[in-house]
Amino acid sequence: MNAPDVALAPVDWVVLSLYLVAIVAFGLYMGRGSRRIDDFFLAGREMRWWAAGLSVMATQVSAITFVGTTGQAYTKGMSFLVFYFGLPFAMVILSATLVPFFYRSGVFTAYEYLERRFDSRTRTLTSFLFLFSRGLAVGVTLYAPSLVLSVVLGWSETTTILLMGGTTIAYVVYGGNRSVIWTDVVQMGLIWVGIFVCVAVAVSRLPDGFALRDALALAQTTGRLETVDPSPDLTRPYTLWSGLIGGMFLAMAYFGCDQSQVQRYLSGRTLTESRLSLLFNAFLKVPMQFLILLTGVLVFVFFHFQAPPLLWNRAELGRVEAAAAPEELASVRGQFEQAHAERREAALRFATARRVGGGETEAARAACVVAERRVEEAEGQARLLAERVTGKPYNDTNYIFPSYVVSQLRGGIAGLVIAVIFAAAMSSLSAELNSLATATLVDFYRRFLKTTASDGHYLLVSRLFTAFWGGFACLVALRAGQLGSAIEVVNRFGSYFYGSILGVFGLAVLTPRATARGAFYGLIAGMSAVFLVSQTRVAFLWYNVVGALTVFAVGLLITAVAPGRAARAR
């Protein structure tokens, strides 16, 4: 059990408890009456566009998106926003191409469509790749926020994982996709409320005489507002081009080929509703990420006037305080506090100079830049000390926002925002569990093991698969601390074939002549090409572009050189 030096107030615990009880009860209530696998997997295909659209959005927003993005804005600024620039264009392309094919063919999984178009080998390989990567990633979906929340709330990791995982498993096993979508709607509504509350609170907590305009000017001075980098350098992670082109391919791969998303919009009442659910996200996604990043920037400004902890991870801070040499710790802490005091003074002088006007403003701005560099140096010294004491790399970016929430927000707002973080985690987890169960049943169990059985049998097995994947996620999350770099390897492995699978779907819907052989060996070539590119310094957003284009080119080449049987139904 960790022991935080700040704690939630009773009213916050009430808010958090209310959320957990209410969301499980609501999920169970909305999932009643699922008697056919159509109900369990596709919510009876009766969802309106706004419900499916909010579910698509909630599935994509994980807890780590929420706490990691704000932390990233705090430390590096808003440049991460370009990651989403290609998304609206991807939604348009998917709505016009893949979605009609999926919907009209009446499939449960995206991979099922590939057998109709190519062969069972291509379907089985793509579905296996999905199960492998998403099956392990679902453990990370659970582990990452649990780790942060356990430190911030003072719970054990096991408690946090079992609470978050157990509540989600309960309503997904019972109600399937209908429960997933309706709880996603509520959770996404809560997340939107939480985003606006966070922005409003961050603005209201600025010191007297320090307006929002001053805060933005200060953030701009330290480069926190920079977003659009037009550099053509392929090794830079977030440029305008990597965001527009790489981000578009990534969004097409994720929303078009990942079953956790495909299953959301296949639940639409009509094809039009399914298309609109995706397009709804095209309008809202970038503004939403902008507000989340802006919250991180405002928290950064807030901590100019409020002393931050030496390390954001309070558990690690406790270890450092217990194990570091007292003189060294005092020296690092002294340097840290001195740098922050200087930065606070520089910020106040900057605001005063802006009000007075004249030539003082530029000098005050330059002083802010110098003060920020000193703070970064002092924070770097603190991190080095933590690494020396603990003997492992130290990164506390994900702890910044939850620490701010628990230590600074009052009157139930902290409880609300922690509930929002829970909601973000649970909404992703629920959709992932439901889609993993669907792919396991439809692409493997029903395809190879038990090809004919009653709906009741398949429904029972679907629930067992959901429970299995939920248990597996909890197990991976509980062991993730020991797995360490293995988890990173698995996540990295996922990026090798994401774009390549997109290439296979591109061949399926865009080229009537492409053969199964071309698609299968194109997929292998695409993954190999991405592996080779990943050994260079090219930024990861370009991997999906390389994978998709390689599959497409190799698939067409093989089709031309060794034509197979005629194309099957598109």
Next chain:
Amino acid sequence: MAASATLRREPDPMSASPPPDRPDPKEVPLFGTWTSIYAAIVASAVLVMALVALFSGWPY
């Protein structure tokens, strides 16, 4: 290889669930036509990017 060849010859035994027998509305509920809604999305995406660039460089 033999297994994969067998898999390829077998028809998909799973009878996929047919899409609901509801007529798809001819008209898009928002913006009238698909072309209009796609154009609106592209225009809004460009506008949002321009606003973000303006926000970053605005002389506060």
